[in-house]
Amino acid sequence: MAKLKINGKVVDIEVDGATPLLWVLREQLGLTGTKYSCGIGACGACTVHINGEAVRSCMVPVATLNASQEVVTIEGLSVDNTHPVQRAWAELDVPQCGYCQPGMIMTAAALLKDNPNPSDADIDAKVTNICRCGTFNRVRRGIHLAADINRRGRS
Amino acid sequence: MNTEHINVSRRDFLIRSTALGAGFSLGLYLPWATGRTFAADGLAQASAAEVPEVNAWVVIEPDDTVIIRIARSEMGQGTLTGLAQLVAEELECDWSKITTEYPTPGQSLARDRIWGSFSTGGSQGIRSSHLYVRKGGAVARHMLIEAASNQWGVPMAECLAANSVITHVPSGTTTTYGKVAAAAAQLFPPEHVALKDPKDWKIIGQPVKRLDTLDKLNGKQVFGADLKLPGMLNAAIKACPVFGGTLRSFDEAKVRKLPGVRAVVRVEDYAVAVVAETWWQAKTALDALPITWDRGANVKVSSASIAQMLDEGLRSNDEVFVGNEQGDAKKAVLGAAKTVEATYAYPYQNHATMEPMNATARWTRERCEVWCPTQNGEAALEATAAAAGLPIAKCEVYKLHLGGGFGRRGAIHDFVTQAVAIAKQLPGIPIKLLWSREEDMTHGHYHPVTHCRLVGGLDDKGNLTGLHVRISGQSILASVKPSWWRGGVDTIAFQGFHADGDHAISYTVPNLLVEHAMRNPPVPPGFWRGVNINHNAIYMECFVDELAHAAGKDPLEFRRQLMADHPKSLAVLNAVAEKAGWGKPAADGVHRGLAVVKTFGSHVAACAEVSVDDQGKLTIHRIVAATDPGYAVNPQQIEAQVEGSFVYGLSALLYGECTVKDGAVEQQNFNDYPSMLINEMPKVEVIVMPSGGFWGGIGEPTIAVAAPAVLNAIFAATGKRIRRFPLKHVELRPV
Numbered sequence: 001m002a003k004l005k006i007n008g009k010v011v012d013i014e015v016d017g018a019t020p021l022l023w024v025l026r027e028q029l030g031l032t033g034t035k036y037s038c039g040i041g042a043c044g045a046c047t048v049h050i051n052g053e054a055v056r057s058c059m060v061p062v063a064t065l066n067a068s069q070e071v072v073t074i075e076g077l078s079v080d081n082t083h084p085v086q087r088a089w090a091e092l093d094v095p096q097c098g099y100c101q102p103g104m105i106m107t108a109a110a111l112l113k114d115n116p117n118p119s120d121a122d123i124d125a126k127v128t129n130i131c132r133c134g135t136f137n138r139v140r141r142g143i144h145l146a147a148d149i150n151r152r153g154r155s
Numbered sequence: 156m157n158t159e160h161i162n163v164s165r166r167d168f169l170i171r172s173t174a175l176g177a178g179f180s181l182g183l184y185l186p187w188a189t190g191r192t193f194a195a196d197g198l199a200q201a202s203a204a205e206v207p208e209v210n211a212w213v214v215i216e217p218d219d220t221v222i223i224r225i226a227r228s229e230m231g232q233g234t235l236t237g238l239a240q241l242v243a244e245e246l247e248c249d250w251s252k253i254t255t256e257y258p259t260p261g262q263s264l265a266r267d268r269i270w271g272s273f274s275t276g277g278s279q280g281i282r283s284s285h286l287y288v289r290k291g292g293a294v295a296r297h298m299l300i301e302a303a304s305n306q307w308g309v310p311m312a313e314c315l316a317a318n319s320v321i322t323h324v325p326s327g328t329t330t331t332y333g334k335v336a337a338a339a340a341q342l343f344p345p346e347h348v349a350l351k352d353p354k355d356w357k358i359i360g361q362p363v364k365r366l367d368t369l370d371k372l373n374g375k376q377v378f379g380a381d382l383k384l385p386g387m388l389n390a391a392i393k394a395c396p397v398f399g400g401t402l403r404s405f406d407e408a409k410v411r412k413l414p415g416v417r418a419v420v421r422v423e424d425y426a427v428a429v430v431a432e433t434w435w436q437a438k439t440a441l442d443a444l445p446i447t448w449d450r451g452a453n454v455k456v457s458s459a460s461i462a463q464m465l466d467e468g469l470r471s472n473d474e475v476f477v478g479n480e481q482g483d484a485k486k487a488v489l490g491a492a493k494t495v496e497a498t499y500a501y502p503y504q505n506h507a508t509m510e511p512m513n514a515t516a517r518w519t520r521e522r523c524e525v526w527c528p529t530q531n532g533e534a535a536l537e538a539t540a541a542a543a544g545l546p547i548a549k550c551e552v553y554k555l556h557l558g559g560g561f562g563r564r565g566a567i568h569d570f571v572t573q574a575v576a577i578a579k580q581l582p583g584i585p586i587k588l589l590w591s592r593e594e595d596m597t598h599g600h601y602h603p604v605t606h607c608r609l610v611g612g613l614d615d616k617g618n619l620t621g622l623h624v625r626i627s628g629q630s631i632l633a634s635v636k637p638s639w640w641r642g643g644v645d646t647i648a649f650q651g652f653h654a655d656g657d658h659a660i661s662y663t664v665p666n667l668l669v670e671h672a673m674r675n676p677p678v679p680p681g682f683w684r685g686v687n688i689n690h691n692a693i694y695m696e697c698f699v700d701e702l703a704h705a706a707g708k709d710p711l712e713f714r715r716q717l718m719a720d721h722p723k724s725l726a727v728l729n730a731v732a733e734k735a736g737w738g739k740p741a742a743d744g745v746h747r748g749l750a751v752v753k754t755f756g757s758h759v760a761a762c763a764e765v766s767v768d769d770q771g772k773l774t775i776h777r778i779v780a781a782t783d784p785g786y787a788v789n790p791q792q793i794e795a796q797v798e799g800s801f802v803y804g805l806s807a808l809l810y811g812e813c814t815v816k817d818g819a820v821e822q823q824n825f826n827d828y829p830s831m832l833i834n835e836m837p838k839v840e841v842i843v844m845p846s847g848g849f850w851g852g853i854g855e856p857t858i859a860v861a862a863p864a865v866l867n868a869i870f871a872a873t874g875k876r877i878r879r880f881p882l883k884h885v886e887l888r889p890v
Contacts, residue, residue, distance in 0.1 A: 016414060019435050020435070023433065023434065023435035026381075027389075027433040027434065027435060028433075030383065031374065032374065032377070032380075032381035032383075033373065033374015033375070034374070035378075035380070035509070035510070035558070036380065036511070036589075037509045037510065037511070037558075037592065037825075038592045038824050038825045039591065039592055039824075040592075040824050040825070040826060042824060042825040042826050043509070043825050045509060073374065074373060074374040075373065075374045077373070078373075081369060081372050081373055086372045086373065089368070089372050090364075090368055090369060090372060093364055093365050093368055093791065093792075093795065094368075095231075095365075095367075095368055095371040095372070096231030096232065096233070096795060096799055097230050097231030097508075097509065097510075097556070097557060097558050097559045097560075098231065098367070098370075098371030098376055098378075098556070098558070099378055099508075099509040099510045099558030099559060100509045100558075101371050101372065102374050105372065123833065124833060124834035125834075127832075127833045128832055128833075128834075129832075129833075130509070130825060130830045130832065131509070131802070132507060132508060132509050132559050132561070132802070132803065132806075132830060133231040133509075133559060133799045133802070133803075134798055134799030134800065134801065134802025134803055135795070135798075135799065136798075136802060136832075136833040136836040137798050137836060137838075137839060138795065138798070139833060140833060140836075
């Protein structure tokens, strides 16, 4: 039994405590936007936010979480694709196959929260997600554009 | 409305589909199983509004929504949008009202393959179907205009269509496609329609946004791995790690009582699967399952034994096929003033799609259905029927978006065969089979392994007089597509070396001999984005660079001298050289390298800029790439494909290697089979230079020039010729 707070809602889940958060999201909660790809924390496709930090959910046993931690998945990032990262991604047509993109977007959103104006070096350091289609240059432009959108929103 | 014009072909279709029997109870309106009605809950349903199609390619709803049917598969390459642009161009519809849906392969077969090939590989999506999909749009436009002119009682010639609005020009009366679509659907299609002159295109050639982006930003896009059906169970699988090995036994009792486990089943003769309520439970139980394998005859196969086999092929006269022969290359080389010789080797590589292999199957004695990401719905249907033991008419495949394809999900549907084999043991229950990353890494259909020896002859002026290329290694076709295998010769082994056609050599070599010594190790090969051009372009383009240096000539000038009869290839080469600043000084420590090929019908070239520091650290700063695909349907997506192809190609160059030990692939996951990350990504400058008159591919061609351009730049930077890959093994530090 686990009590979690996912996208603002507290949920009780009947599940073995060793189950990774990724699989609880996908199989118990039906939040399939968070993707399985490697299962060893190497690729970033399963990235979610836990208390605002980008975390690879395949490496988090659900027993280590409780309802005081805010888990946000791609489904909870915004209503209607309005997060600046989603707006930038739409503007630049970033995704190709799209499978890694929820993780990429969650990683980018966490980066921008900590660092509203990241340099290319900051992006290189923080975005370590694998994309086999090769969207990296648009991801980079997307992060800079999202930073711009944020700035315009504030001014 | 002229009610006499009943569409005979549709009536024929009804008669034929009735004759097909119980499996096909298709009415006038086909139950569409994808797009709008499918993605929402993963269930095949009849379309919400049962709107008759105007023709096979076009459905228009009363609110003017235009549904364009796409037979090829979207896997990131943008073909969904590109093909929709082709139909929309001729349809003259409002681009903002377009949506798309996949017809199913079963529906296509029932209609005499009305949608043509479903195969999405070989960069074929657009270039092999542009004519009939544009015609599909033009025919629909004609029928819509005819329906309006009938309603108005005016000559068709007085009516024009634009942006989904039909206007009777003399009176100014207008109507919309949505209002006349039902009437248009009852008309005969015209026998002849004229297609637009390319100079009049308004949508083709425009950098329109992709149609599939928004759902990829919020988790709504349903990939195969995300599918959920009512009552569905999940399966995890392990196949014998040794290629050709079989399953001897497993101790079911050890896991049967673990949480959620519902069944432990044998899958064909080589694998075992655990079926559980959730996939995590299935995988946990499978990891705990004691399994005994019969490792079979290949247990002693290793990378070293394979290398030995291929080296033998470099010297042997057995099983050697000629792919291109001009003049007498051996004689020319013997008589040359200067001879250059080099031997290269290219390793096995895994496709490593981000979404591991998966398929969902439901089997009963009467019917078998499969939901899966596939590059070829018809091949998936064939695999389904074979595994189900049912006639093809009693089977159906519903295509889902692919989390990457790269050739892995096209010709071979082992994952479908397995899913059906499991579902057959649990009749009526939908079973979703998902491979673990480890299963995916160790049971690929790998980029084939080859070695290559090249010998070139130069005269005393440094001109190339003869070239002998001997490739030794694996034939993909021998294993995957024996039906394409002409007289024992694997013609695609010679990609980039052909005398003419889509993969023609870009040079005129007076005496040329290109041979393939076919050596097929027991590791399954497959089509891997770019296929054989990946290694062939490295061999040829790096060796041309070697020849240029041996001749004391500038690599650009040396190439140009051989390209007088290849003006389109020369044009892309010149374009990258000019934009990159070839011949002008680069930034301090930065060095350049070139490559040019014709492949998949397109002419492509690249100029790479790299530096290698004192510690041997390689930085790829910039790649300028040019593509002449004849016609460019969507330039911004071409740019995305070129950039993406470099990530795939450079990941292969830097890290891509599957080694074999005791008959099995050693690499298990992304920790030991890495892929390049954003911090290694060069700046890419894309030149799209469509010269018209032909249709070339986009998804694959530029992958071929990434590696050789970088390797030639590394030589310029370090003086080191690298002929063994990947680069992770190579010491680049200056000595």
